[in-house]
Amino acid sequence: MVKFGGALITKKDEQSVAHLQIIRKLCSIIKEITEEGIQVIIVHGAGSFGHLKAKRWRLNEGYLPDFELIDDTCSSQREAVDDVRKDMLTLNAIVLSELKQAGLNALSHPPHEWASNLGPQFDGDLVRFKSDDVRTVNVTFGDVVDVDGESKFGILSGDDLVARLSIELPDVESLVFAMGGVDGLLKVPPHLATDDDLIEYWSPDVSYEGLHQTDIDVTGGIGLKIQRGHLVAKNGISVHLINGEYPERILNLVRNQPWKGTTILG
Numbered sequence: 001m002v003k004f005g006g007a008l009i010t011k012k013d014e015q016s017v018a019h020l021q022i023i024r025k026l027c028s029i030i031k032e033i034t035e036e037g038i039q040v041i042i043v044h045g046a047g048s049f050g051h052l053k054a055k056r057w058r059l060n061e062g063y064l065p066d067f068e069l070i071d072d073t074c075s076s077q078r079e080a081v082d083d084v085r086k087d088m089l090t091l092n093a094i095v096l097s098e099l100k101q102a103g104l105n106a107l108s109h110p111p112h113e114w115a116s117n118l119g120p121q122f123d124g125d126l127v128r129f130k131s132d133d134v135r136t137v138n139v140t141f142g143d144v145v146d147v148d149g150e151s152k153f154g155i156l157s158g159d160d161l162v163a164r165l166s167i168e169l170p171d172v173e174s175l176v177f178a179m180g181g182v183d184g185l186l187k188v189p190p191h192l193a194t195d196d197d198l199i200e201y202w203s204p205d206v207s208y209e210g211l212h213q214t215d216i217d218v219t220g221g222i223g224l225k226i227q228r229g230h231l232v233a234k235n236g237i238s239v240h241l242i243n244g245e246y247p248e249r250i251l252n253l254v255r256n257q258p259w260k261g262t263t264i265l266g
Helices: 020-034 051-056 077-101 158-168 221-233 248-254
Strands: 002-004 041-044 105-108 136-141 143-146 153-156 174-179 238-243 262-264
Touching (some): 002 020, 002 158, 020 077, 020 248, 041 158, 051 077, 077 105, 077 143, 136 158, 158 174, 158 221, 174 221, 174 248, 221 262, 238 248
Parallel strands (some): 002 041, 002 174, 041 136, 105 136, 174 238
Antiparallel strands (some): 143 153, 238 262
16 A cells, blocks of 8 residues: 655645656656565555645635625635546546556545545445456545535545555555655654664654645644554555655665565554
């Protein structure tokens, strides 16, 4: 199970601009992993394709009947929901295209088509992600989904998706969070960190500093990754945080060769 972080695969300061080179490198490594006889499922984040507009329209708070924005491309929250879903499908299509270019059979599962409600108890049948073909890569992503009650809609985080998939699908061995700009969990803020500040093994009694982009993030940032990663690790699955700008580290991990990053202990 591999999570492509939104900050890794998109340019955070530019609306809906993908990091094509990084996506291409990641997909090439996924192909190499499948050649080791290991099947991969990918969940990717939104980055600048979803978070900026979702933040502006407060979609993470659900339906706000009295909320409106002036001088925006959308006229309502519901229109913003549709726009974010379209943007996510665009980013997803880029990821799928690169996987196919690498020679893989990539299948997309947009959450707004099959999932509803939020958090780790979201509703949705995960059977669609089962496959016996190692060359088939099922892909899903964080998305705006329908929510019961007055909220009407909300943001289902890719971290919740990847946790459920890791725990509930059979034979999952590892979950890898491929992040942007950091080698793993750090003892100090990323801009102050040296190699000595990397936390190689994390458990709840170890403190860390993470980069949470509160100006755009609407899902919980590094804290949510750690919570969900710890939940997965407690179920006996190995969980690792790796700098996705060096995706060969994921391949090294799979091959039991030296790699750099953080392991979350259960």
